[in-house]
Every structure is written in C-alpha cells, then in structure tokens.
Amino acid sequence: MPLQENGLVINHQQVAQDMYIMEFMAPAVARECQPGQFLHVRPGNTNDPLLRRPLSIYDADQEKGSISLLYRVVGAGTSLMTGIRENDYIDIVGPLGRGFTLPAPSKTALLVGGGVGIAPLVYLGRALIQRGCQVTAMMGAANENQLVAGDRLLEIGVPFLPVTMDGSRGYPGMVTDLLVPPVYPEEIVIYTCGPEPMMAKVAEYAQRYDIWGEVSLEEHMACGVGACLGCARRLKANDEAYVKVCKDGPVFNIMDVEF
Amino acid sequence: MEKQDMDLTVNLGGIIMKNPVAVASGTFGYGREYEDYLDINGLGAVIVKGTTLEPRHGNPPVRIFETAAGMLNAIGLENPGVEVFLNQHLPYLIDKDVTVIANIAGNTIEEYAALAARLEGCKGIAGIELNISCPNVKQGGLQFGTDPVMVRDVVKTVKANTSLPVMPKLSPNVTNIVEIALAAQEGGADALSMINTLMGMAINVQTRKPVLANVFGGLSGPAIKPVALRMIYQVHQEVDLPILGGGGIMNTLDALEFMMAGATGISIGTGNFVNPRLAYDIMVGLQEYMQENQINNLNEIVGIAVQK
Numbered sequence: 001m002p003l004q005e006n007g008l009v010i011n012h013q014q015v016a017q018d019m020y021i022m023e024f025m026a027p028a029v030a031r032e033c034q035p036g037q038f039l040h041v042r043p044g045n046t047n048d049p050l051l052r053r054p055l056s057i058y059d060a061d062q063e064k065g066s067i068s069l070l071y072r073v074v075g076a077g078t079s080l081m082t083g084i085r086e087n088d089y090i091d092i093v094g095p096l097g098r099g100f101t102l103p104a105p106s107k108t109a110l111l112v113g114g115g116v117g118i119a120p121l122v123y124l125g126r127a128l129i130q131r132g133c134q135v136t137a138m139m140g141a142a143n144e145n146q147l148v149a150g151d152r153l154l155e156i157g158v159p160f161l162p163v164t165m166d167g168s169r170g171y172p173g174m175v176t177d178l179l180v181p182p183v184y185p186e187e188i189v190i191y192t193c194g195p196e197p198m199m200a201k202v203a204e205y206a207q208r209y210d211i212w213g214e215v216s217l218e219e220h221m222a223c224g225v226g227a228c229l230g231c232a233r234r235l236k237a238n239d240e241a242y243v244k245v246c247k248d249g250p251v252f253n254i255m256d257v258e259f
Numbered sequence: 260m261e262k263q264d265m266d267l268t269v270n271l272g273g274i275i276m277k278n279p280v281a282v283a284s285g286t287f288g289y290g291r292e293y294e295d296y297l298d299i300n301g302l303g304a305v306i307v308k309g310t311t312l313e314p315r316h317g318n319p320p321v322r323i324f325e326t327a328a329g330m331l332n333a334i335g336l337e338n339p340g341v342e343v344f345l346n347q348h349l350p351y352l353i354d355k356d357v358t359v360i361a362n363i364a365g366n367t368i369e370e371y372a373a374l375a376a377r378l379e380g381c382k383g384i385a386g387i388e389l390n391i392s393c394p395n396v397k398q399g400g401l402q403f404g405t406d407p408v409m410v411r412d413v414v415k416t417v418k419a420n421t422s423l424p425v426m427p428k429l430s431p432n433v434t435n436i437v438e439i440a441l442a443a444q445e446g447g448a449d450a451l452s453m454i455n456t457l458m459g460m461a462i463n464v465q466t467r468k469p470v471l472a473n474v475f476g477g478l479s480g481p482a483i484k485p486v487a488l489r490m491i492y493q494v495h496q497e498v499d500l501p502i503l504g505g506g507g508i509m510n511t512l513d514a515l516e517f518m519m520a521g522a523t524g525i526s527i528g529t530g531n532f533v534n535p536r537l538a539y540d541i542m543v544g545l546q547e548y549m550q551e552n553q554i555n556n557l558n559e560i561v562g563i564a565v566q567k
Contacts (some may be wrong), residue, residue, distance in 0.1 A: 051533065219320075230323035
C-alpha cells in the first residue's frame, strides 16, 4: 500500500555532473518498495516548483528502512532537490505504479540501462540476485564520469559491461551494440530503461529473437496515482485508448510498446 | 469552544455537505485513487471526474505541463462514459459516507439533458455540477460557458430533467463573470461552482512548437488564486446563490480567503496532486480556526470581506 512519509535524509551526494544519489530513512515506504516502482517526490515546500517529481527507486534496504534515489538534474524541481542536506526531511509518496515482473530463478536476466535509466535496474538487479537468477547489466553513458551505478552493481553481485559513447571506458559506442544473437533465447529475460531510441533497439532485439522482456517508461506526471490522466501514452500507434504511465506502468511488457 | 459545538455542515443550494471542503472534478478520479492517503469519509464532498454520455479517449499527449506556481492541462475529458461511471465507479463511493456530486459534460444541449435524465433517481448522487467551461474539448465545453444565453438555456434544460440540485461550473475566460452568474441564476441554478481553469499555453523554444498537443490548456494552481478570489467576490456581491469556490487553494489560510470572499464551500483541485491529503488537512485546519476564533458556524465568515 502506498503512503505519504517524510523521509529523513542520511546521505546526499553528487556522483557526476548533474547526477545525485540521495538516501533517506522512510521505513514504512521502504517496506513496500518493489523494483520498477517509483516515488513521487516533493522537491521543496514552496509553490514554485509546484508538482511532485516521479523518481525511480534506485535501491531500498528494508531492514534498515532506507531508500535511495539516483536522479539527474533536468529542471527546476530536481535542481531545487540538490540543495537538500543531510538531516533535512523529504516529502515522498509511494511506492507507486506497476513494477517489474520477476522471472523464474532459472532464467538469465539481461539489464540494459542508458544514462540515469540505470536507476530502476539496480534495485531490480538486487531482487534478481536474491531470487537466484543469473544477471548481467549493460550500462551505457556519454562518458566514464556518467557511469555512476557500477560500484553499487558490483556490491549487489551484478557483473556489468560498461559502454561509453566517447570510448573513455569500456566498449566504445552504444550499449545496444552489445546485443548479440542469443544461443538460447528462451533462457533469457531482458529489462531496459533509458532514452527511448535505446529502448526501441532493445525492443527490436527482443522481438526478433522472441525474448520476454519489460521496459520502464518515463512521463511528466501530476498526481502519480491515476486520477488526473495527465501521463497518457498510446502504447502502439494504432491504439485508440491511452494508458497512464503512473498507474498502468511505468513498467510495460516490451512487446506491448511501439517506440 | 468545544468541538461538539462546532457546526461545519454546509448547504450548497440543497447539496448537503458535512463540512465545506470538496475535492474538484478531474483531480480526484472517483475517490478510490486517493483512499490510501486520507479518510474519504472526512471530506465534505467528492466531485467525480467529468462524465459524458459516451466514453471519450481524451486528447493526445502532451496533456500536462508545469508552469510558474501552476500547471496547464488539456486532458480532453477522457472518461469511460456515464454507464461505466454508474456501474463501476459510483458503487465504491456509495459505500462511503460522503456526499457525491456528479460532473456532466456534453457536446450539445440535448446531451446535457440526456445525462441529467440518466442520473435522475440514481442512488448516491447529491447534486450535479455542470461542466460548461472545459477549455480543452472541441465541441461544447467552453462555448457553453462564455455566452450568457447558452448558460441560461443549458442550466434550464438540465433543471427540467432532474430533481437534483444543479451547480454550473463557471469559466473565468469571460469578460464579465457577473453577467454569466446572473444568467445561470436565471436558468434556475441552485449553486455556482467557480472557477474552472484559465485558458493558457506554453511554447517549447527548442522545438518551436506549443508544448501541449491541444495547443491551449487550462491553467490551475496557486497562480490563479487571485483571479478566482476576485471573481467569487464580484459574484457574491451581485448574485444570491451559494458558491463553491476554488482555484489554487493550497492551505487553510487560502480556504479562509475564499470563504471571506463569498464561498460557502471550497474545492481543492491541483493541491491534491501536491499533497494527497490536503483536503483532509484543510478540514482539520478549519476546525482549528473555528476553535481559536470562537466561531461555531463557518457561515459567519462567508462573504465577510465583501463590501456591499
């Protein structure tokens, strides 16, 4: 059950240009967090910026009662958030939305993340490892400095393949360049989050080899709970009806989405 | 003052609310969406999402955009139609102990009449809010709300098709709000809901195009509060109908301002998105205000700031 809680910030650090990780104590919400769900975060107490920001759950420690968010500064709201200090409180509502579906433990999971899109895949990786799945992450970023989640993935036990567009670390190019024809496609599941052109390539790959997978979509939201109908999206070009990313998603089956 | 001596009950032209705080149509779904955050039974009224005869898919995205201390929306009245509303959504609210106000919208005056007739006799509906001011649909909506003759006629037609109290929601996108309010009164309105959103827009400088797919959208939030207050003040001066006032209410002080400007009840809209339990918090805040100021009935302050 989602709820509203004031999280006590225990750690807030800049990890790259325009990228931050914030950890706060919110035991009641942490208990409920499933991978792929999001929190609706109020960036400040003023009327401007007004609305909450939907941010993926980057990690959660249910025993400790803490939640971590990895976010990129993209506008006034996230910019205001960067000023939050340790021992400040942050007003959160969550966890919200439909998260990732976990596969059978015998499956091998492929996590394909681009930029800040790696965030929900980290908490997913933790759940997959706990489940006993084999997991590999492919992580794309503009450059070495923007590859921010590597340490956390290693700590969780997820091996990752770094890819940078400028070649400053790992494979030079696009993260989707690493998607090679699978030997046993039925043994694999794929999860992706990141820029839409990247997810489009992952979806194309999953379709070509008939691999089960899920994507996490992003949309501007107002309510976050399915009331305002603001975050509408047609999953396929010919669909008449719109899904609401906040309530029907943000995670969707990869075969259901046309990019 | 003891709590038991306080009377928070509000009579909005025959719509009885246990307290003055309603949640605005389109911002609260059908109530269920917010059940995890507040006690729905603690609210004065739930005004449900605008309902049309047939289902509507609404506008393509982008539908919403945040602006300075506010937001634009162009949802386009997406809703499952009146039958699904009655069969799948209303029963949830009937099971609660809360006043339910239906919100109806049509393309033609005949559709308003048919909707009113369809709701007639339906258990659990305390009143009808008439959406004659939606800026985001191609037909109907705003065009009904900006012409006094049409306002009068649509209210009259709906009144002829229902025994429920009728409360048109007035558009602020007019030159003379008092003229529109008087027309609604002439048509037989029992109360007035005001204000709906102010028509606005935003442009994406990168793409050099309007942000919203609908080009124009309705501005809401704290940015419109002074406009809403002014219009409620003006209408309260000239029109003898109870007013449900809203427009950017974010806290108890805002709510009190609306009441002092002439609103009998208040509605929370965009504020629900910011604080999902805001309506409940404001209800508690009003009780505290009454206690602190020795007021046993909030009607004592309705319109108190208005210089007649």
